[in-house]
Amino acid sequence: xxxxxxxxxxxxxxxxxxxxxxxxxxxxxxxxxxxxxxxxxxxxxxxxxxxxxxxxxxxxxxxxxxxxxxxxxxxxxxxxxxxxxxxxxxxxxxxxxxxxxxxxxxxxxxxxxxxxxxxxxxxxxxxxxxxxxxxxxxxxxxxxxxxxxxxxxxxxxxxxxxxxxxxxxxxxxxxxxxxxxxxxxxxxxxxxxxxxxxxxxxxxxxxxxxxxxxxxxxxxxxxxxxxxxxxxxxxxxxxxxxxxxxxxxxxxxxxxxxxxxxxxxxxxxxxxxxxxxxxxxxxxxxxxxxxxxxxxxxxxxxxxxxxxxxxxxxxxxxxxxxxxxxxxxxxxxxxxxxxxxxxxxxxxxxxxxxxxxxxxxxxxxxxxxxxxxxxxxxxxxx
Numbered sequence: 001x002x003x004x005x006x007x008x009x010x011x012x013x014x015x016x017x018x019x020x021x022x023x024x025x026x027x028x029x030x031x032x033x034x035x036x037x038x039x040x041x042x043x044x045x046x047x048x049x050x051x052x053x054x055x056x057x058x059x060x061x062x063x064x065x066x067x068x069x070x071x072x073x074x075x076x077x078x079x080x081x082x083x084x085x086x087x088x089x090x091x092x093x094x095x096x097x098x099x100x101x102x103x104x105x106x107x108x109x110x111x112x113x114x115x116x117x118x119x120x121x122x123x124x125x126x127x128x129x130x131x132x133x134x135x136x137x138x139x140x141x142x143x144x145x146x147x148x149x150x151x152x153x154x155x156x157x158x159x160x161x162x163x164x165x166x167x168x169x170x171x172x173x174x175x176x177x178x179x180x181x182x183x184x185x186x187x188x189x190x191x192x193x194x195x196x197x198x199x200x201x202x203x204x205x206x207x208x209x210x211x212x213x214x215x216x217x218x219x220x221x222x223x224x225x226x227x228x229x230x231x232x233x234x235x236x237x238x239x240x241x242x243x244x245x246x247x248x249x250x251x252x253x254x255x256x257x258x259x260x261x262x263x264x265x266x267x268x269x270x271x272x273x274x275x276x277x278x279x280x281x282x283x284x285x286x287x288x289x290x291x292x293x294x295x296x297x298x299x300x301x302x303x304x305x306x307x308x309x310x311x312x313x314x315x316x317x318x319x320x321x322x323x324x325x326x327x328x329x330x331x332x333x334x335x336x337x338x339x340x341x342x343x344x345x346x347x348x349x350x351x352x353x354x355x356x357x358x359x360x361x362x363x364x365x366x367x368x369x370x371x372x373x374x375x376x377x378x379x380x381x382x
Contacts (some may be wrong), residue, residue, distance in 0.1 A: 008259050015022060024110040028299045031065040032220075035297035038081050040237045040284065041071045042258050042318050043142070043233055047341070052333060053317045055310035063304075065297035073236040074186040075353070083105070088292040089301060091141050093282040094129035095188045095353040095369075101130075101137050106287040109136045113299055116306045116380055119324050129354055130285040138285035139302045140323035142314060144344055145281040145350050146184070146192065147272035149245070149255035149263075155174040158273040162196045163250050166227050171251065176227055182241065182253035185234035185371065187376040191280050192254060193220045195351060199277045209280065209351050211360035217367040224379050234380055256320020257342060274346065281350035 037044060044067065047054030056067045070087065072078045072263060073098035082090050082105045111117040117125075117139070124140035131137070138324060150159055154173045164171065165181040183189055187260045194209035197220060204216050212220060232250060234287050235241040242259050244250040246268060256296065263270040286305050311322035312331030321342050322328060328339035343350075360366040 003099055006344050024108050025113065025295060025299070026110065028113050029296045031063050031300055032065040032294040032298070032299040033064060034068060035089065036068045036070070036087045037296050037302050038072050038078050038087050041073065043091050043284075044069045045314075045316065045317060050317075053313055055304075055307075055313055059301065059304045062295065063300045065300055067293070067301070071207055071352070073238070075188065076186060078349065079105075082289060085289070085291060086293075087289055088294045088298040089289065090285045090287050091225055091289050092138070093353045095186075095355050097129045097138065097285055097287060098132075099369075100287060100354050101132060106137050107292075108291045109138060109288060109302070111136055114139060114303050114306075117326070118304060119308070121323050121325055122380050123281065124323050126287075127283060129195070129283060129352065130287070138287035139262070139306060141283065141284045141286045141305055142311075142316075142318065142320040142323060143347075143350075143352070144257055145274060145279045145322040146254050147155060147257060147260065147277050147279065149253055149260050149270055149272045151245070151251040152269040152271050154251045158271065159252065160276050162218075162277055163193070163200075165254065166193065166196055166223060167231070168230055177252065178247055179232045180251045181225075181230055182233055182235045182250055183227060183231055184254050185236045185380060187372040188280075190220055190224065190252070190372050190376060191351065191356075193223050195280060196277050197223060203212050210354055210356045211366045212356070213364070213366060217371075221379075222374055224376070225382075228379055228382055258317075261317070261319045261376055271300035274343075274349070279298050279350055283352045312338070315339065 003312060026089040033375055044056060045053045046056035060066055070081065072081060074091050078090055078092055079096050079099055080099055081087060097302040120140050148159060148162060156172065161353035163173055164177055169177055171177050192208055194212060197204055198206045206216050231242060238259050242262050245263055260270055260272045286302055288298055306324050308324055311324045311327035312334040315322045315327060316338055319343050320340055321339060329336055356366060356369045356372060358366055358368040
């Protein structure tokens, strides 16, 4: 599956950004005593939820760098926080990373200062959502699919299609799906609808869910407008969605393996699947703010973040795939089957998040992200 961003598209993104980034450091000095990180929920754990999951305490003791974390529920929130400043690092997904590069909010990374860089999955080392013209703007962290989570009491077999959240219908328990399904409340969810229509309506000619011409985009927006009547709640807070599956009658939704794992650990009847139409997904990169106040601690964290033990523990906790293949073996929490279970072999099946732009390869002109954001906000507001 083609999910790479071509250099020409990236160049267009950067055209207005200029090239005045901070000069890359040539060495890592003594830590400044702290590092401030914007991260997805569940990404940086210090054992407070479960003592077995802690990849912060040891780092703090070893480096003297106290880790401060601000969680963000969407990529747009991450971009906003980085624009405001005051943070050193961010675990950005592909629909945020290029915006941060273009906005000069993150700086190039000197991979020579990260000894473990060579252990990173070769599929990610020069991934186009963090690499521009051969320059790396971050360190790959974790990746995974946006799965379809479902209630196994309602669905005795895994649903084969995303239609159960996009089109009104009776579910296997004989009841309507209206008010019992959810959708993600970020504009990037438009791509999920586009993935569904790629197979549902092949006559639209959608080749890439992030490259939609005006006609294709209109069809996707129409689908999302009709879906609005089905949605009980749009989700972005992972823990709120967990509660909704437990207590609010939600039986199917786009989700992350993180929520599915939490619900499973709580013995709830929730499982997940990748439907026939395919999925979108995220490949997250830890990126350094262009005006980071604690760059030495930040570089120390970048190296620590791809330690096989930390990578495997996180993959077990979140249900994601490590960016370091060595983490897939010998980790007691993840187990040797964990990477396969979490989708290590599905890389080519995932349409990884990235920022849509007006210039694109498959179509002569595409609808940019600014329009996606405007239209999706309007849908949610109805």
